[in-house]
Amino acid sequence: MEIPYRIRRRPDSSSAVRQRLTDEVSGLLARMAFHQAWLQIEASAVAGPYAILVATARSEAGAHMSLA
Template structure:
């Protein structure tokens, strides 16, 4: 989402609403999958919860920073140059996937 925010077409209330709706949808899907895992695969639910919390912390901070930038208005600006770091999220995802692989 920080990339989507940086690359938003404009700073209108409609665009802001669309992006915040997308964030809400993502959060709802993560909550659904968390509940499903708690029912179907409790041993996986913990690592998944850690992944979600880690991703939300990283992305939340990055989204806050992204909103502080003006919308990109040029084709050359679409390449942000430096990726947002996801080291903690990637590590949490690897752990979650490993637990998922071990789950019967």
């Protein structure tokens, strides 16, 4: 949820800064997908609520990133 703040407070709009932010978002999405898959294998009772949490966080963060 801190990525919108990083976007808004980036020092400039250079391609290097944009690339670093893109890489961070990509890494976060990959880690969330990994943990979601892991929970489906190891703790299926928790996988559903975690999927809802991830979807909600992505939706909310996505809206804020678009505004930033």
